[in-house]
Amino acid sequence: MSRAAQAEDPPRCVPLRAGPVLERAAFHELRRTMELSCFKWDVQVGDTTALAPFPLLLDAATWAHLADLAERLTHETLAAEQEILHRPALQRRISLPRAHQRLFGPGAPPTPAAARVMRFDFHFTTEGWRVSEVNSDVPGGYTEATHLPALMAGFFPGTRAAGDPTKHLVDALLGAAQDLGSLALLSAPGFMEDHQVIAHLARELRDRGAAAVCASPDHIRFHDGRAHLVSAQQGGPLGAIVRFYQAEWFPRLPSAVDWAPLFVGGRTPVCNPGIAALSESKRLPLVWDELGARLDTWRRLLPETRDPRDAPWARDDGWILKSAYCNTGDTVSMRPHMTPLQWATLALRVSLAPSGWVAQRRFVTVPLETPIGPRLPCIGVYTVDGRAAGVYGRVTEKPFIDGAATDAAVLITETDA
Template identity: 30%
Template sequence: MDLHTLIRRLTFDFYKWDTYTDGEVRVSPQPFLLSEEQFDELATIALAFDRLIRPTVEMYHAERRVRRFFQLPLHQRRMMGVEGERRRLGLTQWPGKGYGGIARYDMVPTVAGGWKVLEWNTDVCGGQPECLGLATLLEDEWPEARNPNALLDRLAEGLLANDGFSTPTLGVLYATGYAEDAQVACVLRELLRRRGLRVVIGAPTNLTFARDGLASLFGERVEIIYNYFPTSWFDQLPRRWVRSFLGAYLQGGFDLVTPLDQLIIQNKKISAFWHQYRTWFTAAEQALIRQYVPHTTCFEPRRARLYVEEREAIVLKKIDGRQGEEVVVGRLTTPQAWAEAAASIAREAPHAWTVQEWVDSRPVQFPQPETGQQEWMYPCIGVYVVRGQIGGVYTRLSRTPKTDYRALNVATLIRQG
């Protein structure tokens, strides 16, 4: 498929509107191919971390020192408290050994061999238009490869099997001021409708609640809600609405696709927590953390000068940053800018940042979409897990080791044989 046709099909069939940013095309007609062995390895890692979420969340609910470690803002502490109470009442349950919600685990290949997991996306894990659209449109042109993406099938199966509802209505909440979030809401609505679900989309404040906790979106009753509005932004919503939302949820008026206590996994302090409290976990879980999680600590103002000296060995990450925003990579930053960033963080908001060791990721050669010329690109491979099952793979390629909105989105197909 030529690039022009691909862009047109993505735009009209999969709601991918931002195929160009900063004057450059951000999608490719060339797929990124993984071997079956590579795919199986990535899937095994993702499922292992999906299982690690459960004991981590349970520790938060059970241990005051864990809650002190995360230092969540008040609105997030309330959300965690409501979910903890729902679990105590049996309204939110753990399905099997995995987490049960939707997550995407972002991994990079390393120069030393193997993989490192850099991000755990449980709150607003996007990429659906790119992941589903690119692979669907290109799979027929690559008969020697298969499409691993069953994200929407897994989600639909889970929703249709929800106890008490034969054909539930799903409400998708998203930040309506962001086109990239609207893309996800629209593609979810379209593709889930094809799978037999009724889907209504809207802003959080379009959701209203009856006295018995039942929820409606634009006047239509919704039994299940897919919250694609960042939980870190809930403090920007009207307080009365947030109280009503949490109260109705605690009453059992609706279920969430991804429980609220996922928010500590999205928080970038999670890597520091796993390392600092590693001995609280089983031997297998400790080995998982040591092998795949780059060593991470909370930012300490008294060590700011040391961070300046260690510029090429570390990365600074804001705990609630999104899409590569507010990630300062030492090797990609001038000494002066790095020193200014470290000093600013130490002075203004040290509790909101982490310090992570640099990962020497391994680039691959990939053709530039418009010219076909080979370039060295750094892959970031996100593996979706939906209700404990692999849902698909979302790959982005970047000219630098930092993955952000300028990355090239590519279809991920699995080479057979």
């Protein structure tokens, strides 16, 4: 059982606010630019825009604070991974897929990292800043965190983007690939939202003079630990691989696909390497007390997290449920926001397989008044190789962030703005 997060001082004021809405013509042009030039292909979801027509404004002092917290969290996360890598019992506790447990055995060196990218989701709550989770396996949102703030800042003098996670990542990838050849960017066929991420990164790499190819895992072959692209047009080993393919999906691939060197024993550096699957598990807090690594920042910012068998979630709506490898909020569940049948079905699933779930105490996010009504914001802070690199902003009417949340540019203002 993890220890309860230590509350910060109650907030005196909200260090985040919504800016004014863009004029209709300006917002239409911004949306069109994101769609046609920035690989944001899902600017419209049904009848609703996926982009907020206003920015989120964060003062410079608060941004420096969040950047520092994210860097501390990154250091602690990497330390925890290194311990769990050599402890099979803990791998089972965090519900790491069995196929991965077999890989991370004694004498199997983890594949080197071309870069390590994490995104920590911060929420400003009635108790101060809290973190709901880290996206450490395949964090996305690069074009929304790079181009959307840059475009929005042009309409708001005196503001700037928090950073450029795309540039930081591309710099790291080019440094890792060096002169060894092309870079392959992997995603799952048929998932447009994933392909637009690697298409965006591939263009940025090509603009920097690199040969970048969008592919899927079955397009890669390994020889003596070096990755090669299966293509008559490409020869020689790859310089690096960008893996935008979720770790838990690999065991479902046909046996002919050799994906293990993306995790262990590979000589071609990978972003993110398979070891990231260890910290992606939402059950990681359940083994904190068994680690030697200091996790002070995590303990302070993450709400209390328990095994479902040790939490009163069935009778107390102050708890939420999520699966160990929840993605984009797809399994985050709260009884007040579900039908009785949905809740009963979920309760049965959790009761039958509790080791694949966690229960986490709810926090209350402070709502923002925006031009489109009250919204709850999420500030996703990226780190690339341990350094804060930018922000992915989202707003929602729900008490949690999921795939239906609206992307919002986060702009930094001076403290007294």
